[in-house]
Amino acid sequence: MSKQPMAxxxxxxxxxxxxxxxxxxxxxxxxxxxxxxNCTKDKAxxxxxxxxxxxxxxxxxxxxxxxxxxxENWLIAEDAAEFFFPPKTKWTSLLEVRLHDKHGISAGNIDxxxxxxNEKGKxxxxxxxEVQAVYISGNVRDPFEHYMKNPAKKAKMDWSGxxxxxxxxxxxxxxxxxxxxxxxxxxxxxxxxxxQAVAIHRGFYNTLPKMAEVSKAQADxxxxxxxxxxxxxxxxxxxxxxxxxxxxxxxxxLKLTTADAGPVDKFIGQLQAKLNxxxxxxxxxxxxxxIVITE
Numbered sequence: 001m002s003k004q005p006m007a008x009x010x011x012x013x014x015x016x017x018x019x020x021x022x023x024x025x026x027x028x029x030x031x032x033x034x035x036x037x038n039c040t041k042d043k044a045x046x047x048x049x050x051x052x053x054x055x056x057x058x059x060x061x062x063x064x065x066x067x068x069x070x071x072e073n074w075l076i077a078e079d080a081a082e083f084f085f086p087p088k089t090k091w092t093s094l095l096e097v098r099l100h101d102k103h104g105i106s107a108g109n110i111d112x113x114x115x116x117x118n119e120k121g122k123x124x125x126x127x128x129x130e131v132q133a134v135y136i137s138g139n140v141r142d143p144f145e146h147y148m149k150n151p152a153k154k155a156k157m158d159w160s161g162x163x164x165x166x167x168x169x170x171x172x173x174x175x176x177x178x179x180x181x182x183x184x185x186x187x188x189x190x191x192x193x194x195x196q197a198v199a200i201h202r203g204f205y206n207t208l209p210k211m212a213e214v215s216k217a218q219a220d221x222x223x224x225x226x227x228x229x230x231x232x233x234x235x236x237x238x239x240x241x242x243x244x245x246x247x248x249x250x251x252x253x254l255k256l257t258t259a260d261a262g263p264v265d266k267f268i269g270q271l272q273a274k275l276n277x278x279x280x281x282x283x284x285x286x287x288x289x290x291i292v293i294t295e
Contacts, residue, residue, distance in 0.1 A: 139164040196249065
């Protein structure tokens with residue numbers, strides 16, 4: 001079995017040697033509706049064109065590592081609009097919209113804002129979609145650059161013996177990225193009474209704490225969960241929504257940002273060990289209570 005860590009490079013599986021795939025690799029193109037035709041991940045002049053990586057021993061699961069990968073056919077916009085707006089609503093999507101709090105301080109950019117408008121083009125409602133790919137632990141640029149030297153021959157290269165083999169880092173992705181995004185940007189949107197959606201792949205969602213589900217009508221936060229399905233005929237992967245989980249914002253945020261407490265005895269044991277070490281290594285000097293002051 002190949003130990004090639006990368007599932008997709010510049011939009012195509014590493015073993016796709018079609019004319020279109022070769023052109024994308026040569027021109028550094030992004031087929032997933034990036035803001036420009038080229039891939040701009042990591043470095044605009046020298047992009048890291050890895051869209052997704054394999055994970056697990058069986059390599060059947062794929063982790064999406066680039067947020068732009070979720071823009072395939074704008075499925076996420078269509079799915080989010082179904083949650084935000086009534087049927088037959090006129091809407092469009094806006095990308096990278098800056099959000100400020102009441103003091104004018106930036107809370108960051110919203111990945112996708114879906115805007116509903118009337119016959120005169122006036123905004124009548126909106127909802128937001130946060131797109132969350134996964135961080136990588138290890139080094140993915142080294143295998144990428146090695147592969148790009150000769151994609152046709154290195155499609156099934158064995159990278160398993162190399163140091164810092166790249167793997168999805170779900171813990172860092174949730175604690176350092178997803179949770180703060182929902183806390184700051186989501187808090188403002190919740191204050192405005194606006195619905196929100198999060199686009200995420202299944203492997204990432206499965207690492208999150210179990211959140212209480214509600215009906216679609218009761219929800220103000222939808223988790224849109226996607227998979228990448230292999231199309232053997234064309235040797236490509238397609239983004240497919242496999243599930244939508246409806247929750248309420250505040251309980252979901254609390255669950256996401258609250259760590260589960262383990263046994264306190266283990267922590268007390270850790271404190272005892274440190275205390276013992278400190279007492280054993282204490283300098284042989286009198287304590288203040290042992291000093292007698294004479295006039």
